[in-house]
Amino acid sequence: MTAPETRIRSVPMGEGPSGPAPKSLSTARIGIYAFLFISALFFLLPLYVMVVTSIKPMEEIRLGGIFALPTTVTFEPWVKAWSSACTGLDCRGISPGFWNSVKILVPSVICSIFVGALTGYALSFWRVRGANLLFAALLLGAFLPYQVFIYPLVRIYSATGLFSTIYALVLTHVIFGLPVMTLLFRNYYAGIPVDLFKAARVDGGRFFSIFFRLMLPMSIPMLVVALILQVTGIWNDFIMGLTFGGLANRPMTVQLTNLVAPTEGEIAYNVNMAATIMTAAVPLIVYFISGRWFVRGIAAGAVKG
Amino acid sequence: MKQRPIRWSVYAGLTPAILIVVFAYIGTIVWTVGISFTDSRMLPVARFAGFNQYIRLFGTERWLTSIQNMVIFGVLMIGISLVLGFLLAVALDQRIRAEGFLRTVILYPYAISFIVTGLVWQWILNPTLGIEQTVRGWGFESFRFDWIIQKETAIYCVVLAGVWHAAGLVMAIMLAGLRGIDPDLWKASRIDGIKPWRFYWHIVVPILRPSFISATVLLSLGVVKLYDLVLVLTGGGPGFSSDVPAKFVMDYLFQRQNIGLATAAATTLLITVLCVLTPWLYAEYFRAEKRKD
């Protein structure tokens, strides 16, 4: 016993077990691990297939299928996918799509977050007539199928000369990003004490000065969440890019579908999969870097009224 | 009350939102609904045609198939994702080794676009390239797994890819819910000697009701909007056996050049969503109002 001398042990240790209960790996626990292991395989399978196939030469794919590990590793498919794979007669690979996506992404993300934050701020702090109605309309907008809006938007863009331009795409992303962005910031601002806002009013703050000087700097966590949400969302968009982008502004997702579309001759699966990984890379990198913030974005986007 | 000049800046701040709601939402919906009551084909015409387009729509086998597919996909994808996502969350909540790694692995599909998801699964399920080919290569010459090229089963391939994409989302929502449960409740159940699975079934599932609801809403949005995934996974085929309403509308708008029928289909979709959504939004909104008091 290592107890201090001054302490008198009143009752000695008795018979039977002492110390920590022995840990045994119960069947239930083995079952849990097995379930998780199999699930992990299921979720990893597509990523595995893509990566493995993209670094195999075609002969190996022909012989061993897409699941076997490569015996020779080649990065040629990646190079080809990026810069020389053909879509019809255009043999520039998927890189033009990548740059198109970047050109669409940057202004769309900035504009949609800004408008969403501004609207959320106005709706949560300034009691204006019709605010509830506006909010309800926005909320509804988050749920409606795009197909209802698409045809008239095509006509409007054509009439205004915006069709097939980057502007049309940016505007579209602002329009359809607004509900979630507004909701996100409105809920966030709802958690900021009204007294803070009142103090700013008393100090002579106006609508825009309070927004830019006080609220926007305070919303950095939400701005990060919004950024993650919008970058992945807009990068992954297909239908808007397909409908409004025209030939010149095809985003990467649209370009990818054209690239992998069956053509005459043998399908270069390794090139196709390399192009697919590249298309998935941006949101995946965002996901891996952001970690828990990504989950927070999901929770915030989970539309809790 | 006296109108102060400061109000104008508020409306100035709300202008983008107001414009978007008025023109991009309400305006376009009215326009779309309007066209659906005309006999427009390639271009919109103002000739009123009553419910003709709707009658034609529900006489179109392809539309009926796509509705049926949406129901099959919706019920199965949501059901399986909820169950799988919940079980995964529960498993991850058992003080598991490598929890962070597993969480990352389970959720990453949600970060990937439907286009990529569809392409990969199309390759894996492709009988001449993927699983069937590989298993045959192992010597099981008669092995068959060609759901994706069979009319009856193609839609289930869409379900599979959909579950792969969405189960992680459910897991994340459920895990957040589980972590929010009062730890004393677990202790109380251990003192009461309640078996863990009973505790989960009788106590945890009811507590997580809000999580189940928001996961369901989130997933159903994906069901109605389902388009890209089908386009690249099955192309709606074989034939139009795995077609879905969103794809039906897009095809009739831009390829078949029958905007009357397409807008009628879009309007039907809209009404369906509104019917399902309004009660839920109303309840949610009402509850939020009560909480404020």
Added chain:
Amino acid sequence: MSSVSIRNLQISFGALNVLETLDLEVQEGEFIVLLGPSGCGKSTLLNAIAGLLDITEGQIWIDGRNVTWAEPHERGIGMVFQSYALYPRLTVEGNLSFGLKMSGMPKAEIARRVLEAARILQLEHLLQRQPAQLSGGQRQRVAIGRALVRNAKVLLFDEPLSNLDAKLRTELRVEIKRLHKSLGSTMIFVTHDQVEALTLADRVAVMHKGVIQQLATSKEIYQRPINRFVAGFVGSPQMNFLPGTLVRRENATCFRLRDGSEVNLTGYVFSRPFADGQAATLGIRPEQALLRPSEHQHPDRLEAVFTIEEPMGPDTLLWGTLAGESFSVRISSDQTPVIGAKTDLYVNMAQASLFDEAGDRL
């Protein structure tokens, strides 16, 4: 035979020792309160007794059985939590009966026990309500009821009153004491509230840094604190501490304060020998310093200056300084204090406390 016996218990999380080798014997039917600031290990000890966390070393005996490795529900205990931990979406009746149902007890027996618990806790009219429809006090009564239906010999309370407002807390405190009287079961109660501890306990265990500092009756804890921690933690306002030195005189022992003045210690019972000139701290509780000497004691004078007077209703608190140290005194409200000028104070040294430099009682 003792009801709960903790032997040589040690708990550490990684390198952090939360409980140092700890022994505790609780007699059958005894009400023990574990009192201490947050992080002192009192809740850890309670959870270890309940079997809710892994121990590092030692044994736990309950009712003559070694339960060190037993599951919580096998230990013959009931437990009440701070957050109530009621099962949501079950009625009060459902909450009381859920555990019994799951253990496969016959329905008639369950009904009997639930009604009995509801009667004791006056919950009969609430049996069909949901927890969300109950007040905090009612919820905690349900939580107690859930512990009662288990017919456990030992009831554990983990800060059960902390989430309640002051009035309800007092009411429920009395109710728990009454419950203890009528049930006669062993109760171990964790709190950081000294009033709860002193009023409820047969014996209080004051804990600090994973060690039981003193285990004694409320009176003993208050009147003869074993060290400076206990002396300072129990009592409000805090005991006044005056640093100085012990001085032997011909016929008495004196205490020399920092300002050079001396006070006669006659009447103080030393528990161990001391050296002439030894540094020490004199501890005087606010109500032990009087404005007038009482008749049958050997009073000595101390000089204080009071600056603030706080009427509290039945008594009045005076705040000021004595020999350069801040000093508070509690007087009856019919006395008129002098504010701002020197005031004589009389202390019965038999009631005071002396601590050596290490903080242990002399």
